[in-house]
Amino acid sequence: xxxxxxxxxxxxxxxxxxxxxxxxxxxxxxxxxxxxxxxxxxxxxxxxxxxxxxxxxxxxxxxxxxxxxxxxxxxxxxxxxxxxxxxxxxxxxxxxxxxxxxxxxxxxxxxxxxxxxxxxxxxxxxxxxxxxxxxxxxxxxxxxxxxxxxxxxxxxxxxxxxxxxxxxxxxxxxxxxxxxxxxxxxxxxxxxxxxxxxxxxxxxxxxxxxxxxxxxxxxxxxxxxxxx
Numbered sequence: 001x002x003x004x005x006x007x008x009x010x011x012x013x014x015x016x017x018x019x020x021x022x023x024x025x026x027x028x029x030x031x032x033x034x035x036x037x038x039x040x041x042x043x044x045x046x047x048x049x050x051x052x053x054x055x056x057x058x059x060x061x062x063x064x065x066x067x068x069x070x071x072x073x074x075x076x077x078x079x080x081x082x083x084x085x086x087x088x089x090x091x092x093x094x095x096x097x098x099x100x101x102x103x104x105x106x107x108x109x110x111x112x113x114x115x116x117x118x119x120x121x122x123x124x125x126x127x128x129x130x131x132x133x134x135x136x137x138x139x140x141x142x143x144x145x146x147x148x149x150x151x152x153x154x155x156x157x158x159x160x161x162x163x164x165x166x167x168x169x170x171x172x173x174x175x176x177x178x179x180x181x182x183x184x185x186x187x188x189x190x191x192x193x194x195x196x197x198x199x200x201x202x203x204x205x206x207x208x209x210x211x212x213x214x215x216x217x218x219x220x221x222x223x224x225x226x227x228x
Contacts, residue, residue: 029053029116033197035159036065039189040075042171043164045140047123047156054112054155057125057134060104061155064089064136065191069101073188079180080169083139085126086188090136094187108135112153118145121158142169 031048038045049058064070070086072095077085089097089105097105111131118124118141126137134153142165158165172183 029114031157031159032058033195034062034193035196036062036191036193038070038191040164041187041189042167043161045161045164046159047140047161048159049156050116050154053114053116054153056109057112057153057155060107060109061136061138062193063104064101065193067101067104068191069093069097069105069136070188070191071095075168075186075188076181077139077179078168078171078173078182078186079142080173081143082145082180083124083142084165084168085139086137088126088135088137092137105136108133109153112155113150114154115150116154118148118152118154120144121162122154123156123158124148125153125155127152140165 029050030052032051033048035046035048038047049062051058069089072093073089074087074092074094075084076087076092077083086092090102109125109132111127111134113131116122120141120143122141124139124141125134126139127134138155139152140158168182168186171186173180174183175181
């Protein structure tokens with residue numbers, strides 16, 4: 001089948017939402033092709049989404065990223081071996097939200113609970129006691145947490161940046177109630193996203209160019225040989 005490259009990253013993101021067998025998605029969820037990068041003052045953290053496991057959650061979080069809602073936000077919680085939790089963008093950012101950002105940030109998503117396990121690197125939504133109260137706060141698991149399984153919506157996992165997470169785990173903390181919080185602010189300086197399928201297409205183009213060039217050289221060699 002012909003492999004076509006599309007110029008729009010957004011189009012590629014939605015095309016990555018192809019449906020697969022639900023049972024296999026829970027056992028070994030497939031990542032979509034979109035990657036999000038949080039640039040923090042302790043290193044970059046990159047993650048991908050599980051669109052077949054939690055489609056509404058993925059759509060909501062990705063829209064928040066596209067709108068720049070996580071810029072100037074922070075990790076308000078770092079509990080070594082457990083979770084590093086991103087604050088809700090309403091109240092968590094150092095810069096004010098514009099009206100469009102605020103409108104999306106105040107939305108909640110239904111609890112898309114699954115059989116995917118809470119292990120290190122998994123992304124899991126924060127929420128209140130209401131199972132449908134998740135908004136923009138989420139945790140990156142720093143260890144296995146089976147007691148969270150089936151109770152919090154898993155929507156993605158870390159793809160790069162485990163070194164940055166390890167740095168966060170070594171920072172001084174203080175306890176406030178049930179929360180273990182960093183003494184100093186861990187700022188998400190900026191965010192961006194890209195599509196791995198688009199990058200793959202660029203690589204394929206370069207390979208094709210090289211093969212065409214090699215073929216032309218071979219044709220020229222054969223032509224010269226015939227006339228020699």
